[in-house]
Amino acid sequence: xxxxxxxxLASLAAFGATPLCPMARADGMPALVACRRERDGxxxxxxxxxxxxxxFSEPLERRGHDAAIAPDRSTAIVFARRPDRFAMVxxxxxxxxxxxxxxxxxxxxxxxxxxxxxxxxxxATENDFDGERGVIxxxxxxxxxxxxxEFDAGGIGPHQAMLMSDGRxxxxxxxxxxxxxxxxxxxxxxxxxxxxxxxxxxxxxxLVDRAVLPAAYRQMSIRHLxxxxxxxxxxxxxxxxxxxxxxxxxxSHARGGEARTVSAPxxxxxxxxxxxxxxxxxxxxxRVASTSPRGGSMAVFDVAxxxxxxxxxxxxxxxxxxxxxxFAYTDGRGHFWRDGRLVRADDGIAWxxxxxxxxx
Amino acid sequence: MPRSRLxxxxxxxxxxxxxxxATALAAPAxxxxxxxxxxFKPILERIVADVVEPSYDRLVxxxxxxxxxxxxxxxxxxxxxxxxxxxxxxxxVLAFSAVEPYRFGPAREDNRFEKLFFWPDRRGIGLRQVQxxxxxxxxxxxxxxxxRDKSVAVQxxxxxxxxxxxxxxxxxxxxxxxxxxxxxxxxxxxILTTATEIRDGWIGPDGYGALMMAAGPDNxxxxxxxxxxxxxxxxxxxxLQVVGAMKIAAxxxxxxxxARPKLAPFWRSGLVLxxxxxxxxxxxxxQEGGGIAEALPEDEAFNADSLSFQLGEAAGxxxxxEADGRDWIELAKDPGAHDRLxxxxxxxxxxxxxxxxxxxxxxxxxxxxxxxxxx
Numbered sequence: 230x231x232x233x234x235x236x237x238l239a240s241l242a243a244f245g246a247t248p249l250c251p252m253a254r255a256d257g258m259p260a261l262v263a264c265r266r267e268r269d270g271x272x273x274x275x276x277x278x279x280x281x282x283x284x285f286s287e288p289l290e291r292r293g294h295d296a297a298i299a300p301d302r303s304t305a306i307v308f309a310r311r312p313d314r315f316a317m318v319x320x321x322x323x324x325x326x327x328x329x330x331x332x333x334x335x336x337x338x339x340x341x342x343x344x345x346x347x348x349x350x351x352x353a354t355e356n357d358f359d360g361e362r363g364v365i366x367x368x369x370x371x372x373x374x375x376x377x378x379e380f381d382a383g384g385i386g387p388h389q390a391m392l393m394s395d396g397r398x399x400x401x402x403x404x405x406x407x408x409x410x411x412x413x414x415x416x417x418x419x420x421x422x423x424x425x426x427x428x429x430x431x432x433x434x435x436l437v438d439r440a441v442l443p444a445a446y447r448q449m450s451i452r453h454l455x456x457x458x459x460x461x462x463x464x465x466x467x468x469x470x471x472x473x474x475x476x477x478x479x480x481s482h483a484r485g486g487e488a489r490t491v492s493a494p495x496x497x498x499x500x501x502x503x504x505x506x507x508x509x510x511x512x513x514x515x516r517v518a519s520t521s522p523r524g525g526s527m528a529v530f531d532v533a534x535x536x537x538x539x540x541x542x543x544x545x546x547x548x549x550x551x552x553x554x555x556f557a558y559t560d561g562r563g564h565f566w567r568d569g570r571l572v573r574a575d576d577g578i579a580w581x582x583x584x585x586x587x588x589x
Numbered sequence: 590m591p592r593s594r595l596x597x598x599x600x601x602x603x604x605x606x607x608x609x610x611a612t613a614l615a616a617p618a619x620x621x622x623x624x625x626x627x628x629f630k631p632i633l634e635r636i637v638a639d640v641v642e643p644s645y646d647r648l649v650x651x652x653x654x655x656x657x658x659x660x661x662x663x664x665x666x667x668x669x670x671x672x673x674x675x676x677x678x679x680x681x682v683l684a685f686s687a688v689e690p691y692r693f694g695p696a697r698e699d700n701r702f703e704k705l706f707f708w709p710d711r712r713g714i715g716l717r718q719v720q721x722x723x724x725x726x727x728x729x730x731x732x733x734x735x736x737r738d739k740s741v742a743v744q745x746x747x748x749x750x751x752x753x754x755x756x757x758x759x760x761x762x763x764x765x766x767x768x769x770x771x772x773x774x775x776x777x778x779x780i781l782t783t784a785t786e787i788r789d790g791w792i793g794p795d796g797y798g799a800l801m802m803a804a805g806p807d808n809x810x811x812x813x814x815x816x817x818x819x820x821x822x823x824x825x826x827x828x829l830q831v832v833g834a835m836k837i838a839a840x841x842x843x844x845x846x847x848a849r850p851k852l853a854p855f856w857r858s859g860l861v862l863x864x865x866x867x868x869x870x871x872x873x874x875x876q877e878g879g880g881i882a883e884a885l886p887e888d889e890a891f892n893a894d895s896l897s898f899q900l901g902e903a904a905g906x907x908x909x910x911e912a913d914g915r916d917w918i919e920l921a922k923d924p925g926a927h928d929r930l931x932x933x934x935x936x937x938x939x940x941x942x943x944x945x946x947x948x949x950x951x952x953x954x955x956x957x958x959x960x961x962x963x964x
Contacts, residue, residue, distance in 0.1 A: 361712070419703065470697065472693065523960045545958060561960070581958070
């Protein structure tokens with residue numbers, strides 16, 4: 230989940246405009262939302278405070294994925310993992326679920342979404358699987374999340390999408406992979422996939438920009454993205470080509486320029502095993518991080534110099550959020566980390582792919 | 590260069606405590622589950638040398654024989670020559686069905702897998718493109734080199750299935766030097782080239798088999814022989830998913846009325862059930878020929894028998910329906926046959942659970958919760 234720069238600055242102002250030192254000032258207030266698998270194998274959506282203490286959790290019928298947080302921080306929408314079809318509305322003030330809704334019969338969620346700047350509309354990445362095209366579903370947050378329309382996503386397989394800090398532009402990671410719920414999780418078009426970054430006008434749905442990587446990266450599915458402090462989009466890929474290929478999995482794109490990958494010492498990308506599961510920006514906007522569950526790596530990049538600042542070994546890590554003066558991340562072995570430090574360990578549980586930030 | 594020094598400093602300062610802590614926390618759990626370490630290297634060697642490479646040799650041989658059979662048909666058309674080409678096609682499909690699980694490695698490069706087998710094709714793209722070539726009589730589709738530059742959907746097994754076995758295909762027995770036959774010969778040649786490329790990609794000192802055998806910390810793909818064996822378990826699991834969910838459940842639907850049998854691969858040539866059995870045999874070959882079964886600890890050894898039982902149960906359904914004699918389209922719409930096909934998905938799912946959960950747990954190869962697949 231990504232907080233817009235505006236929200237971020239507002240939240241910093243609310244806390245006295247100084248970078249916070251989270252974990253040190255837990256106050257029992259909702260800070261992060263993430264899904265996890267419990268010891269009994271069931272799945273839940275959890276809301277926790279800055280220390281990683283669970284404030285409340287709600288059972289999910291199946292695995293959840295990411296959450297969208299309303300700009301006023303009162304509400305979180307937890308999305309099902311594809312190809313499931315539920316979205317759960319959590320009231321972060323009353324600390325309980327208030328509603329579960331579904332997309333139309335011929336759509337399923339991809340697992341990511343976000344709110345409009347005024348909080349009135351929820352946007353969700355969805356699969357029009359019979360039409361083999363990606364869409365952004367629009368839901369009225371002021372009217373029980375009634376579906377009010379959809380935008381064409383500008384490509385197949387929109388996975389993560391976000392509202393940029395201008396409050397007006399939607400950035401979409403179109404992975405390019407066609408899937409159909411009749412063929413659970415099989416990739417149906419590896420030979421013809423066309424991943425791209427697409428930018429839509431959040432009010433009209435017009436495609437305002439589109440970026441693709443050079444031909445050698447045609448089989449790199451662009452799945453996750455984050456906006457850096459300079460307004461550029463940084464993305465993380467999942468490479469579907471030969472496993473022996475050496476590819477740069479992190480890239481960036483500034484509007485009006487070319488999308489380009491970020492060079493790094495070869496071992497950094499080798500450590501990622503062709504697979505990035507999440508991307509996030511540090512609260513100061515100056516760093517971007519990626520997690521790779523398959524490689525067991527968490528890497529940090531400097532936005533301005535494009536240098537690698539850290540490459541950590543964290544088996545099965547994926548959940549990632551900008552946090553405090555760096556990053557918080559979780560793994561499938563019940564660990565909650567912050568910048569190389571283990572904050573909390575819960576034996577027998579598995580944190581799922583994403584962490585959404587309610588406040589920093 | 591400052592970059593590498595910077596990185597070293599950060600890794601030393603920040604990653605090391607994390608690693609130590611992680612190790613400390615993981616230690617008690619690991620101790621409880623400790624088993625005799627499995628020697629994966631010999632298993633891997635057997636899978637590659639005794640299962641994968643001979644299966645690809647068989648595919649290449651079948652492709653070569655089929656190319657020759659189609660060439661003979663084009664040169665001297667006749668009912669016998671057409672029957673021989675169709676027989677050769679059946680051998681080729683069964684040989685392919687035995688390597689179908691290996692979608693990784695050399696098959697992943699240059700879209701070779703899709704060049705051999707463009708399926709599923711829910712929107713009928715392949716069919717439209719093949720019909721287009723036949724209608725236009727595009728000469729560039731009658732030479733292997735230029736055909737291979739075309740869409741993956743017009744140069745593989747399903748293209749040849751259509752050209753040899755569609756309702757209009759009997760013309761092949763009657764027309765000397767016709768376009769349809771020239772195109773069929775080029776497809777058979779393209780299949781031979783692609784199959785040979787994959788086979789060659791596996792063998793030799795630079796082959797994928799050698800890459801797997803050289804697993805280790807410096808290997809760009811496999812950090813251990815266990816990881817390489819895991820790749821084969823995953824291949825078997827995925828193939829069972831393809832069989833159960835895609836080739837059976839999605840095609841026969843919940844009721845005979847909802848069946849869409851023409852989505853099944855090779856229904857025109859009458860090879861649906863035979864190719865399904867060959868898929869299941871390929872999974873059994875990984876377990877038995879590859880020796881994965883022998884690696885199971887004593888108290889988990891029953892999983893091997895369970896897997897064989899489940900695979901045999903499903904294969905038995907397909908064999909009995911094949912012996913029934915009716916064609917696939919009719920079977921899928923027949924309530925009794927539909928019931929049996931629906932039933933076959935149960936043992937396939939049982940076999941899948943063994944490969945996906947029990948084997949990895951017993952061999953200490955459990956994939957991480959977040960590592961499963963693309964999200």
